[in-house]
Amino acid sequence: MTARNILITGSSRGLGKELAEHFLRNNCVVIGCSRSEGGIEHPNYHHYQLDVASPDQVANLFFELRKEIKYLDAVINNAGVASMNAFALTPVKTFQKIFDINVQGTFLFCQKALGLLKRATHPRIVNMTTVAVPLQLEGESIYAASKSAVETLTQIIAKEYGCFGITCNAIGPSPIETSLIKGVPKDKIDKLVKRQAIKKMATPADVINLVDFYLRPESSMISGQVVYLGGIS
Amino acid sequence: MEKADIQKIIFAAIEMANNLREEDEKITVSVQTALYGQNGELDSMGLVSFLIDVEESLQDSNIQISLSDERAMSQTKSPFRNVQTLTDYIDLLIRESME
Numbered sequence: 001m002t003a004r005n006i007l008i009t010g011s012s013r014g015l016g017k018e019l020a021e022h023f024l025r026n027n028c029v030v031i032g033c034s035r036s037e038g039g040i041e042h043p044n045y046h047h048y049q050l051d052v053a054s055p056d057q058v059a060n061l062f063f064e065l066r067k068e069i070k071y072l073d074a075v076i077n078n079a080g081v082a083s084m085n086a087f088a089l090t091p092v093k094t095f096q097k098i099f100d101i102n103v104q105g106t107f108l109f110c111q112k113a114l115g116l117l118k119r120a121t122h123p124r125i126v127n128m129t130t131v132a133v134p135l136q137l138e139g140e141s142i143y144a145a146s147k148s149a150v151e152t153l154t155q156i157i158a159k160e161y162g163c164f165g166i167t168c169n170a171i172g173p174s175p176i177e178t179s180l181i182k183g184v185p186k187d188k189i190d191k192l193v194k195r196q197a198i199k200k201m202a203t204p205a206d207v208i209n210l211v212d213f214y215l216r217p218e219s220s221m222i223s224g225q226v227v228y229l230g231g232i233s
Numbered sequence: 234m235e236k237a238d239i240q241k242i243i244f245a246a247i248e249m250a251n252n253l254r255e256e257d258e259k260i261t262v263s264v265q266t267a268l269y270g271q272n273g274e275l276d277s278m279g280l281v282s283f284l285i286d287v288e289e290s291l292q293d294s295n296i297q298i299s300l301s302d303e304r305a306m307s308q309t310k311s312p313f314r315n316v317q318t319l320t321d322y323i324d325l326l327i328r329e330s331m332e
Binding site: 059060063066111114115118160163164 | 288
């Protein structure tokens with residue numbers, strides 16, 4: 001079996017790094033990218049330092065990538081930023097940054113990856129959303145709105161590119177100990193966890209399990225789905 | 234890259250699309266071939282797949298342009314109406330990318 005080529009954005013830390021290490025352990029070739037340096041030393045890991053929201057930098061990445069690989073099995077759009085603030089107090093600059101990285105970044109990677117994905121046997125796109133969307137969390141209006149956009153992108157990409165055999169799904173993790181929630185007060189996290197059907201913090205392994213499920217060849221009929229962890233719906 | 238070279242790439246992409254088509258559904262390889270819109274040979278998804286192939290062939294020639302366009306799905310103004318308009322459009326994009 002030939003090695004699977006997996007592209008993961010935001011792979012230098014947190015969940016992205018855990019995902020990259022998981023796929024490396026499973027003999028995949030991982031193409032990682034982030035604004036910072038890689039942080040993973042492995043012969044099958046290739047890191048590109050870039051801004052996921054930059055059309056030119058993303059186009060360049062795929063231009064270079066096409067010289068190295070013939071197909072891409074999966075794109076995992078993990079890079080994202082969150083911001084806790086009251087809607088009325090959110091600066092436009094914050095709004096733009098969140099939408100640039102979360103929405104435009106996902107848009108660019110999905111769009112530019114189509115050519116390489118089309119050549120894979122079981123091509124997959126996995127996008128990241130948040131439980132802040134279904135729970136409509138106060139203080140996360142812009143972050144949740146950006147992820148609503150990602151969910152809609154996911155569902156329409158699934159419809160448009162199903163004919164290429166590409167599935168496109170999303171994962172909405174419940175709170176996990178990552179840098180993304182480090183600014184959120186503990187009592188708020190506790191309250192949030194109590195609203196879940198499964199009242200405990202998630203772990204990166206829970207996300208990896210779902211990513212693995214989406215990426216399985218047998219999951220070719222699973223597309224346009226958004227699955228939230230913790231029993232949130 | 235000359236227009237004739239661009240045309241060769243477009244013709245190759247048509248051949249690639251033809252590989253997946255039945256004998257009586259093959260697209261004519263000619264400058265006049267209508268690609269998309271009125272009498273066009275490609276539906277919207279066929280056009281997407283075709284343009285991805287063209288973009289990738291251009292990349293093989295070290296030309297990095299994006300064929301995404303606001304007017305892509307317009308029946309009358311799309312630069313993807315036929316082989317000639319697509320050739321002119323790619324030629325224009327290549328020139329713009331060199332400025």
